[in-house]
Structures are given as structure tokens and as C-alpha cells.
Amino acid sequence: MTDERHWQSPVLQSVLPVIEGSAHVATSNEAVDRVAAWMAYEEFAWPEAGVAGEFSFADAVIATDAVMFSNLLNFAFTDFDSGTKFEATYRGRVWSDSEAMFARIHEAVEKGVPLFDGAFLAEIDRDTLNRLFAGNIEIPMLDERVEILRQAGRTLVDHHGGSLHHFVMSGPPRMYGAGDGLIDRMVTEFPRFDDTTVVGGLEVRFHKLAQLALWNLHTRSPDGWFLEDIEMMTAFADYILPVALRLLGILEWSEDLVNRVAAGVEIPRDSIEEVELRAHTIYATALLTDAINAIRPSNLGLIIPQVDFRLWKAYHATFVPHHLTRTIMY
Secondary structure, three states, rough: OOOHHHHHHHHHHHHHHHHHOOOEEEEHHHHHHHHHHHHOOOOOOOOHHHHOOOOOOOHHHHHHHHHHHHHHOOOOOOOOOOOOEEEEEEEEEEEEEEHHHHOOOOOOOOOOOOEEEEHOOOOHHHHHHHHHOOOOOOOOOHHHHHHHHHHHHHHHHHHOOEEEEHHHHOOOOOOOOOOOOHHHHHHHHHHHHEEEEOOOOEEEOOOOOHHHHHHHHHHEEEEEEEOHHHHOOOOOOOOOOHHHHHOOOOOEEHHHHHHHHHHOOOOOOOOOOHHHHHHHHHHHHHHHHHHHOOOOOHHOOOOHHHHHHHHHHHOOOOOOOOOOOOOOOO
């Protein structure tokens, strides 16, 4: 898939004005070409070759519920005060970051906890969630996670028969489409997925977790569920990819931003620095995907989420500090 349809994505289109006016982050086209010149020859694994193989569910319904549930909570795994990453031990291994969350979800389901039932989620409390996600530290932003699950639970009970998979299967398998695409509906029915901001009077869309949930479904669903417009998907703008791209020389940060991140100074949500970090992550990953595809045979072309996963997997546990932003969106 090398037709570059991703440039027509509502997400990519919305970040372009931010790229043009950036003051704190820049994308190096020269570095994009330099990295593509060696990365193009790598084998690009699908997510199920990694952590998903450890925490997959054979039942298609449970697998769909698990993907959607995990992305309700897939944010903020580093303590904002100490800089310590959330870790959990499961099956004899220590898992870090979001992988620690996946481990605890799998463990709870294996023990029979009705974790994906809307009625259970609508009434979940802090103590219950804290026990379910026990780790080396209290999982960050625990109160916000409780409220997200309670809101989602109420929506599921009121409109989708109490289940996440009913929501997924109630519309066409597309991200976008005259308001009835899955992302269109996710940001409307579940406010926690409405990952947008306004810059200069223009709406900037990131939709990190909404896209990531659908990518997870696309790659992992046992029944072969397929997104018809998968080429429109962009990178998942988070904490890790900006670091990966900077270490590769693709993103250049201002000296002030470098110093603030290194010192653990919080970068406020919707600040221009935070918006530029996320916008350039999306833009640079699209450029890198194009540059890689220009080298690879057409039958081995990549889509953006594959490149995203390559970067995230290599750098998600790095000791290099990433920016800290208190947000439920990533």
C-alpha cells in the first residue's frame, strides 16, 4: 500500500498548519532520507509478533472487548512527580509502560473479573481499579481512569447492550464516512477519544487512542475484521515517538524544550510546545513512511502504523526522558 492516501487523512490535514508555523520543533527532511536509507531494509513486524502474542484472546468477542477496553485506559504510564514508569510482574516477567497494563488486563480476565461488562464499569470504584492494576507504583491518574470507565460503562449500558464489541460491530468497518465511521462515532459517543485542540482558530486532530484501538482491531482480531480505509491511519502521537524521532535526528527540538524535558518540567496540555511535538510526530512519521516505501519493492510497501510500531517497540522503555503532559489522551 504505497498510494500515500494518508495525506488525505483528517488528522494529517489538520496538523499541516502547525508544521508551517512551528517555533519549538522542526522536522529534518535530510534526516528522514538518511534513516529511511537503512530502515527500509528491516523486517517490519506486525504488533501480534510482539506483546499481543503474550496477551491475546482466542475468542473474537473477548478480543474485541479487550482491545477497546485497553485503549480507554492507554495513557500516562509515568509518574509525574518521580518520573518512575509503571511496571507489573506477570507470568514471570516484568512488563513496563502500556505492556504492564495489558498484562494486568489479561490477568483479570483470566481470573473471571467481568472487566468488559458495561454494568461493572459503570459502578467501578477507585479501590477496585487500584487492586486490578497493582504494580511497582500506583498507576498514574487513577482517578481519571475510574471516571473514564464509569462514563464508558454508562454509555455502553444505555446504547450498546452493555458491551464494547456491540459498539464496534454496529457500524461500517471504516474510520471515516459521513459521520458514521468508527472514529466519527467514537469521538462523539465516548468523549475520552475526542483528542483535539484548537490552534489559531483551527481544529487540530490527533485522535491517538481512537486510531490505535482500530489499528489493534485491524491487526489482532481473530475473525479477520478489516478496516477498509486503513491507509488513512496516521502515527499515534504519544510520549515515546517524539523521543524516538529526536534520537534518530528526524525531529529537532529547541534548546529550551530540550532542557525542560530533561529537567522533568511538565509541558502543559494544549500548550504550543505540546501541540508541536505531537503534530511533528504525525508529520515526520508520514514522511518517513513515504521515504521507506520509495526504496522498498511495491509489494512490500508499508503503512504508517507499521513504522509507528517499529519506533515505539524500539524506544518505549528507553531511559531517555520524554516530555511529561498530564492528559488522558496519550
